[in-house]
Amino acid sequence: MTERASLSQKISAIAESATLKVDAKAKALKAEGRPVISYAAGEPDFATPAHVVDAARAALDDPANFRYSPAAGLPALKKAIVDKTLRDSGLAVEPNQVVVTNGGKQAVYQAFQVILNPGDEVLLPSPYWTTYPEAIQLADGAPVAVFAGADQDYKVTVDQLEAARTEKTKALVFVSPSNPTGSVYTPEETERIARWALEHGVWILTDEIYQNLTYDGMRAVSIVEAVPEVAGQTILLNGVAKTYAMTGWRVGWMVGPAPAMKAAANLQSHLTSNVNNIAQHAAIAALTGPQDAAEEFREAFDRRRTLMVDELSKIDGVNVPVPKGAFYVYPDVRGLLGREWKGRRIETTLELADLILDEVEVAVVPGEAFGPSGYLRLSYALGDDQLLEGIRRLQALFA
Incomplete structure (x- = not known):
């Protein structure tokens, strides 16, 4: 590519969304038949409330x-x-x-x-x-x-x-x-x-x-x-x-x-x-419209939040502040770094996230996507069974 035909420096400097990148990788592995559990995307697993979908359907009748x-x-x-x-x-x-x-x-x-x-x-x-x-x-x-x-x-x-x-x-x-x-x-x-x-x-x-x-x-x-x-x-x-x-x-x-x-x-x-x-x-x-479904979603997130915090806290080296909102936990995992896991010396949470995906097929987002290394983001906007299964895999990996 010639200098005149080169791309914008500003746009070329943009980093790909780390959360979407991890989620896309997890979905690609799932498409291959791998039993990947992803905590990467900040996306509720619920269906949009029925009355909202009905309103969209009705709007299609108005030219x-x-x-x-x-x-x-x-x-x-x-x-x-x-x-x-x-x-x-x-x-x-x-x-x-x-x-x-x-x-x-x-x-x-x-x-x-x-x-x-x-x-x-x-x-x-x-x-x-x-x-x-x-x-x-x-x-x-x-x-x-x-x-x-x-x-x-x-x-x-x-x-x-x-x-x-x-x-x-x-x-x-x-x-x-x-x-x-x-x-x-x-x-x-x-x-x-x-x-x-x-x-x-x-x-x-x-x-x-x-x-x-x-x-x-x-x-x-x-x-x-x-x-x-x-x-x-x-x-x-x-x-x-x-x-x-x-x-x-x-x-x-x-x-x-x-x-x-x-x-x-x-x-x-x-x-x-x-x-x-x-x-x-x-x-x-x-x-x-009615807010019943939104409240049901919130109550489900609350239940999952408690479950995730309780179970992650059982892993030695993981400190989990209790979140009061949204649908993420952000554990401090510096206690897992500087150690050898499955024959690999792990120094950063980038390396830790790769290890977790490779060894137990669980997708998490490393702290480097949000600031300093040493942390992981896990979304609890996924089904209860998968949420618990993924944490069980983490507990086994870091036992």
């Missing part, structure tokens, strides 16, 4: 849905999002402060594109979801990781954020409940971080896609509810994928100050235009 619709979202869906934002995040907004996107990832991408200029720094609490640093860099920003380990329940402090802040700091990513750790900030912790951001004029991008999946009586208090004054410098990211088992429907959204959302809508008008109309009608049904 209006076969045409272009407003790039920023159907008015009825934006109204449903306005109501949800008030109900769950404690923030009153207008429809012009909402942009409906093709899944949560597009909302993340557009949020950084809207607020960042070249060289702006974004404080990124670590462990972090694998897409955040890539989306920041695609907007010519610089991710600045701020690590909090298992001893802190994977939650950063204001002191850590202040130590990382520079004159170039433009934004903070705040995620509670967290992917990959399942940690949930307390209302007091959330308020302290919000007031710090307010004091220093730092934008907040808060990913709330797991806000309805919390346990042990914990509630994920939105940062804009904790300190309402910070709403003028906050973009909320959300979607129907996790709560309603709708990952493949690709409906997310962003909520924020009207000027920022106008800019995001302008970008989207050129990038993708409107989200699929049928999927938008399904999302309306999810947000406004």
Whole structure:
């Protein structure tokens, strides 16, 4: 390939999604007939609620849905999002402060594109979801990781954020409940971080896609509810994928100050235009219809969470903080490193994840995908029998 015909350096530098890569490898092995159990994907194993599917089916009977619709979202869906934002995040907004996107990832991408200029720094609490640093860099920003380990329940402090802040700091990513750790900030912790951001004029991008999946009586208090004054410098990211088992429907959204959302809508008008109309009608049904199925999903996740934590904790060398939200556990497995397993010296969790897949056909995501080595992410969004069988294999491997 000639220099003139070479590919974009920016796009060539993007790393493949580590979680999707591991999940794809696991699915390929399954297709070969291998009995692989995968804890890799953050995808509920439940069917989308029937009333949601019925709404999509009914939408197919209306020819209006076969045409272009407003790039920023159907008015009825934006109204449903306005109501949800008030109900769950404690923030009153207008429809012009909402942009409906093709899944949560597009909302993340557009949020950084809207607020960042070249060289702006974004404080990124670590462990972090694998897409955040890539989306920041695609907007010519610089991710600045701020690590909090298992001893802190994977939650950063204001002191850590202040130590990382520079004159170039433009934004903070705040995620509670967290992917990959399942940690949930307390209302007091959330308020302290919000007031710090307010004091220093730092934008907040808060990913709330797991806000309805919390346990042990914990509630994920939105940062804009904790300190309402910070709403003028906050973009909320959300979607129907996790709560309603709708990952493949690709409906997310962003909520924020009207000027920022106008800019995001302008970008989207050129990038993708409107989200699929049928999927938008399904999302309306999810947000406004019965919530019984969503609660059943949450209760099942809670049961699986307890099972996974209890069983993983039986493995010597594995420390498992109890997650309070989402559907992941993030064990500290440094006690398994620097040792020989099945004739192989294992120094990193990349090597550990390969060993686990090779020896017992269990797919996990290594900590390097989310920050430092020494940790694994396991999703408990899979059937109870498979969940237990996979952990039994791990217990046997590390006995």
